[in-house]
Amino acid sequence: MFVVKGHLDAGVLMMEAPSAYQDVMCSRVAIRKDDPAKTNPRFWDELFLMKVNLEYLEAKLTSLDGDEVVMIKENINSLFHHCVQALEEEHQIKVVNALQTLCALFRGVHQKNKSATGFDIINMLVGFDKADLRMKDLMESLDGLLCGDGSESLKSLCLKLLLCLVTVTDNISQNTILEYVMINSIFEAILQILSDVSSRGQHGYDAVVLLALLVNYRKYESVNPYIVKLSIVDDESTLDGMGMVVHQALTEYNRQYKDKEEEDHGGFFSTLTNMVGSMFIADAEEKLSVQTNEAILLALYEAVHLNRNFITVLAQSHPEIDMAATPVSTLPATPTTPLGTTPPSLDMLNNPELPLDPNLQTSNLLITFLKYSSIVMQDTKDEHRLNSARLCLIILTCIAEDQYADAFLHDDNMNFRVNLHRMPMRHRKKAAAKNIPSRPLVCAVLDLMVEFIVTHMMKEFPMDLYMRCVQIIHKLICYQKKCRVRLHYTWRELWSALINLLKFLLSNETTLLAKHNIFHLALQVVNLFNMFITYGDTFLPTPSSYDELYYEIVRMHQVFDNLYCMVLRVSTNVGQWKEPASKVTHALVNVRAIINHFNPKIESYAAVNHISQLSEDQVLEVVRSNYDTLTLKLQDGLDQFERYSEQPKETAFFKELVRSISLNVRKNVSLNTLSQDVLLKEFSSIS
Numbered sequence: 001m002f003v004v005k006g007h008l009d010a011g012v013l014m015m016e017a018p019s020a021y022q023d024v025m026c027s028r029v030a031i032r033k034d035d036p037a038k039t040n041p042r043f044w045d046e047l048f049l050m051k052v053n054l055e056y057l058e059a060k061l062t063s064l065d066g067d068e069v070v071m072i073k074e075n076i077n078s079l080f081h082h083c084v085q086a087l088e089e090e091h092q093i094k095v096v097n098a099l100q101t102l103c104a105l106f107r108g109v110h111q112k113n114k115s116a117t118g119f120d121i122i123n124m125l126v127g128f129d130k131a132d133l134r135m136k137d138l139m140e141s142l143d144g145l146l147c148g149d150g151s152e153s154l155k156s157l158c159l160k161l162l163l164c165l166v167t168v169t170d171n172i173s174q175n176t177i178l179e180y181v182m183i184n185s186i187f188e189a190i191l192q193i194l195s196d197v198s199s200r201g202q203h204g205y206d207a208v209v210l211l212a213l214l215v216n217y218r219k220y221e222s223v224n225p226y227i228v229k230l231s232i233v234d235d236e237s238t239l240d241g242m243g244m245v246v247h248q249a250l251t252e253y254n255r256q257y258k259d260k261e262e263e264d265h266g267g268f269f270s271t272l273t274n275m276v277g278s279m280f281i282a283d284a285e286e287k288l289s290v291q292t293n294e295a296i297l298l299a300l301y302e303a304v305h306l307n308r309n310f311i312t313v314l315a316q317s318h319p320e321i322d323m324a325a326t327p328v329s330t331l332p333a334t335p336t337t338p339l340g341t342t343p344p345s346l347d348m349l350n351n352p353e354l355p356l357d358p359n360l361q362t363s364n365l366l367i368t369f370l371k372y373s374s375i376v377m378q379d380t381k382d383e384h385r386l387n388s389a390r391l392c393l394i395i396l397t398c399i400a401e402d403q404y405a406d407a408f409l410h411d412d413n414m415n416f417r418v419n420l421h422r423m424p425m426r427h428r429k430k431a432a433a434k435n436i437p438s439r440p441l442v443c444a445v446l447d448l449m450v451e452f453i454v455t456h457m458m459k460e461f462p463m464d465l466y467m468r469c470v471q472i473i474h475k476l477i478c479y480q481k482k483c484r485v486r487l488h489y490t491w492r493e494l495w496s497a498l499i500n501l502l503k504f505l506l507s508n509e510t511t512l513l514a515k516h517n518i519f520h521l522a523l524q525v526v527n528l529f530n531m532f533i534t535y536g537d538t539f540l541p542t543p544s545s546y547d548e549l550y551y552e553i554v555r556m557h558q559v560f561d562n563l564y565c566m567v568l569r570v571s572t573n574v575g576q577w578k579e580p581a582s583k584v585t586h587a588l589v590n591v592r593a594i595i596n597h598f599n600p601k602i603e604s605y606a607a608v609n610h611i612s613q614l615s616e617d618q619v620l621e622v623v624r625s626n627y628d629t630l631t632l633k634l635q636d637g638l639d640q641f642e643r644y645s646e647q648p649k650e651t652a653f654f655k656e657l658v659r660s661i662s663l664n665v666r667k668n669v670s671l672n673t674l675s676q677d678v679l680l681k682e683f684s685s686i687s
Contacts, residue, residue, distance in 0.1 A: 047082070048082075048083075048086045048089070048093070048094040048097045048098050048101070049091070049093055049094060049097070050097065051097070052097050052100045052101055052104065054100060054103065054104045057101070057104040057105075057108060058104050058107050058108040058111065059108075060108070061104075061105075061108030061109060061111070061112055062108055062111045062112050064112065069112060069124065073123070073124055073127075074127075076105065076109070076124060076125065077124075077125070077126055077127040077130070079101070079105065080102070080105060080125055080126050080134065081126070081130070081134060082098075083098040083099075083101050083102045083105070084098075084102075084134055084137050084138045084141060085137075086098035087099070087138070087141035087142075087145070088141060092150075092151065092154065092682075095145070095154060096153075096154065096157065099154075099157045099158065099161050100157070102138075102161055103160070103161050103164045105125060106125070106161075106164055106165050106168050107164060107168060109121060109124050109125050110168040110169060111168075121176070121177065122176060122177055125177070131180070132180075135177070135180035135184065136180070136183075136184050138180075139180065139181065139184035139186060140184065142158050142161070142162065142186060142189075143184075143186050143188075143189045145158045146158050146159070146186065146189040146190075146192070146193065147188075147189050147192055151682070152199075152202045152203075153682055155193075155199070155202070155203055156202065156203055156206070159203055159206040159207060159210060160206070160669055162181075162186070162210055163206060163209065163210055163213075163665055163669045164666075164669060165177065165178075165181070166178065166181075166210065166213050166214065166217075166662070166665075167213070167662045167663075167665045167666040167669070168666070169662075170659055170662065170663060171655075171659055171662075172213060172216065172217055172658060172659075172662050173216075173217055173218045173221070173655075175217070178214075178217050181214065181217075182214075182217065182224065182225055182226070185225055185226070185229070187211075187214075187225070187226055187229045187230075190207045190210065190211050191233065191235070191238045193207045193241075194207055194208070194238050194241035194242050194245065195235065195237040195238040195241050196241075197241075200241045200244065200245060204241065204242075204244070204245035205245055205249060205296075206669075207245075208242060208245045208246065208296065208299045209295045209296065209299060209665060211226065211230070211299065211302075212295060212296075212298045212299035212302055212661075213295075213658070213661070213662065213665070214226045215227050215230060215302050215306075216298075216302075216654065216658045220647055220651055227306060230302065230303070230306050230307055231306040231307055232307075233307055233309065234309050239303075239307070239309055239310050239312075239313050240313060240316070242299075242303055242310070242313070243303075243310070243313035243314070243316070243365050245296075245299075246296055246299060246300045246303070246365065247364075247365040247368050249293060249296040250293070250296065250300075250365075250368045250369060250371075250372045251368050253292070253293055253372060253375075254368065254371050254372055254375065257375050257421075292376050292384075292385070292388040294387070294388060294391065294657060294660065294661050294664070295661045295664065295665060297388070297391050297392070297395070298391070298657065298658070298661060300369065300395060301391060301394060301395050301398070304395055304398045304399060305395075305398050305646065308402070308404075311399070311402050311404050311405050312404065313365060314364065314365050314366040314369075314399070314405065314408075315364055315366060315405075315408040315414075316364055316365070317363070317364050317414075363416070366399070366441060367416055367418055367441070367444070369392075369395070370418055370420065370441075370444050370445065370448060371418065371419070371420060371421065372392070373389075373392040373393075373396070373448060374420040374421040374422070374448055374451065375421050376388040376389055376392060377389040377392060377393075377448070377451075377452055377465075378421065378423045378455070380456065380462050380465065381460065384660070386462065386465075387653070387656075387657055387660070389462075389465055390464065390465060390468070390653065391657065393465060393468040393469065393472065394468070394644070394650065396445065396448075396468075396472050397468060397471065397472055397475070397644050398644055400445070400472050400475040400476055400479075401475055401643055401644055403479075406442075406476070406479040406483075408441070409440060409441045409442040409445065409476070410440055410442050410479070410480065410483070410485045410487065411440060412440055414440065414441070415438040415439055415440060416438060416439070416440075416441055416444070417436045417437070417438050417439075418436070418441070418443075418444035418447075419436055420444060420447055420448055420451065422451060423451070423455045439488070439489075440487065442476060442487060442489075443487070443489050445472070445476065446473065446476065446489060446494060449469045449470075449472055449473050449494075450493055450494050450497045452465065452466075452469050453466070453469060453497040453498070453500075453501055454497050454500065457500070457501065457504040459511070461508075461512055461515075461516065463512075463515070463516040463518075463521065466501070466521055467520070467521055467524065470498075470521065470524045470525060470528065471524065471641065473494070473528060474524070474527070474528060474531070474641055475641055477528070477531050477532075477539065478531075478639045478640075478641060480538075480539035481531070481535045481538050481539050481639055482639070484538050484539060485539055486539055486540065486541045486542075487539065487541065488541045489541075491532075491540065491545060491548070491549070492548060492552060495529075495532075495549065495552045496552065498525050498528060498529070499552070499556045499559050501521075501525060502522060502525055502526075502559050502560075502563055503559050505518045505521065505522055505563075506559070506562050506563060506566060509566065513577065517577070517580055519567065519570075519577055519580035519581050519583070519584050520580055522563065522567070522584050523580070523583050523584050523587055526563075526584060526587045526588055526591065527587055527638060529553070529591055530587060530590060530591075530635055530638050531638050531639065532549050533549070533590050533591070533594070533632065534590070534632075534634070534635060534638055535638070535639065536549060544620075547620050547623050547624055548620070550594055550598065550623045551616065551619055551620055551623060553591060553594050553595065554594065554595060554598050554599060554602065554619065554623070555619070557595040557599060560588065560591050560592065560595060561595070563584070563588065564585065564588050564592060566581075567581040567582070567584040567585045567588070568581075568585055571584075571585050587635075589633055589635075590632045590633060590635070593630070593631065593632055593633075594630065594632075597626070597629070597630045597631075598622065598623060598626060598630075601622050601625075601626050602614060602619055602622050605618070605622050
């Protein structure tokens with residue numbers, strides 16, 4: 001069937017014909033039910049010295065009918081067994097070919113048996129009676145290869161095989177074979193990769209994505225050991241390594257986006273835009289933000305959500321470097337790899353210490369994440385981008401609830417310039433990066449929330465994202481109130497954004513109520529104003545800030561008046577919105593008291609002084625002079641909030657997200673990333 005020519009011990013291999021390995025695999029294993037070793041005692045010794053034709057083997061397995069599959073079950077079990085045995089070989093070519101054959105088996109059998117149960121697939125691959133032992137041997141071999149001092153190419157191949165194994169089913173929780181990956185954990189091997197600088201540079205990206213997927217295996221149905229272990233990791237080098245991988249992946253995406261943005265806004269495109277207006281800007285931004293990196297974002301979420309020690313990694317400062325100007329040695333990637341989903345360059349991850357330059361400002365993972373969020377949150381018109389924005393806001397929610405993170409965010413001694421991406425709009429100019437002030441990081445978070453609020457008031461209203469934005473703002477203000485942090489922030493921009501949001505809800509009441517409970521969002525917004533009214537003296541930076549709050553409320557009183565009329569109308573009628581509207585009615589009591597108290601005073605002042613329209617300073621003077629006679633009601637619970645909980649509220653979202661990530665990883669993880677020719681050349685050199 002095949003002839004091996006040359007010296008096998010030297011690894012110089014030639015095949016009788018390009019299809020020799022295919023013929024052996026398909027006729028001897030995938031069609032005939034006899035043991036191929038009966039006619040050739042050295043069959044298994046020689047088989048793994050042959051180059052694997054992955055596509056042919058997968059296709060052959062997929063093409064078999066049901067009866068043929070049953071007939072060759074024992075041979076597939078035998079092939080699987082000998083693949084696992086070959087992983088212990090000293091001859092590296094055998095290990096390479098065994099790993100790739102295993103991948104073809106996993107894919108081919110699953111592809112053929114999509115409708116079968118997980119137990120049927122396990123039986124087809126390894127056999128029920130041998131499954132525990134075979135999978136234990138496989139996982140121990142992979143663990144040994146990952147943790148050993150062997151070839152980096154082999155380690156990469158092991159990770160590709162594991163990613164292949166994890167993602168062969170659309171829903172990873174239906175991948176029953178992962179039970180053996182839970183029992184025979186490779187968690188420590190993943191941590192070892194992340195803690196070592198050199199290993200992290202080579203394999204950190206795949207390791208982090210693999211960990212994120214394993215953490216999500218049946219996480220709502222049983223105790224997942226990877227969740228338990230990740231939650232208690234406290235090794236600094238490991239957590240730093242994980243943070244570095246995530247940071248560089250997000251940095252690379254940000255850089256690619258910036259480069260593409262500059263490319264699309266230069267030359268002919270820029271000229272065309274100037275000629276016909278800015279109608280093309282939205283299209284350009286839409287193209288720029290289509291593909292994001294949910295896998296690495298999921299890894300960041302799991303680290304932040306599960307491990308409180310990881311919060312410190314978010315804050316660790318290092319020089320912000322221009323990756324475009326850095327010599328890189330990139331990993332091979334397929335031409336169709338989406339923007340931002342490739343691993344970062346090796347040089348970036350290999351540098352334990354980045355060069356200090358007094359002209360470079362410091363950065364950290366949180367800053368990079370905020371910049372990334374400002375990109376993906378610009379456009380939420382389809383489900384994919386909507387989910388990316390939702391995940392960013394969930395991560396920010398977890399951060400805003402953490403005491404250590406809040407302390408760092410509000411530290412006045414730790415100031416940064418954060419150049420967030422802003423959606424192009426006709427009525428505003430793009431802010432120059434050099435004009436961005438250096439401020440505590442919480443200002444950038446608030447800026448990001450304000451930016452989202454003012455740019456997404458549209459027909460397809462993203463209610464869920466608005467709720468999350470307002471809740472993040474509320475949690476940050478609760479911390480400021482609790483710790484009496486007087487943040488020097490342009491609060492007027494936030495107040496203006498919130499009032500305009502209420503105005504939008506009023507203008508689109510009928511349309512929005514057909515899909516959303518807008519009263520819930522309105523209540524959250526009104527209670528934010530109540531926080532400022534009731535507790536503003538504990539966290540607003542100056543007395544004049546408090547005056548400006550009242551000025552804005554009085555100046556925009558028509559919006560609050562209209563809101564009150566609307567919720568009063570709904571709450572006095574029988575219907576599904578009666579109760580939520582009634583809550584808004586009660587929440588408006590102090591806002592209305594302020595309006596009803598100061599408006600007559602302002603009108604009287606204007607009449608006495610014969611002024612048709614008062615200036616801002618004159619209105620502020622009236623406000624300052626009439627605080628003493630203002631009566632407000634104390635409202636309870638304004639500084640309380642419900643802490644984030646993934647289950648049950650977010651369960652459906654994460655199940656669908658992980659399914660999407662799994663499909664994308666399966667599509668992009670190809671063993672050809674480390675091409676067979678390269679591997680065979682590496683391990684076939686004559687000693």
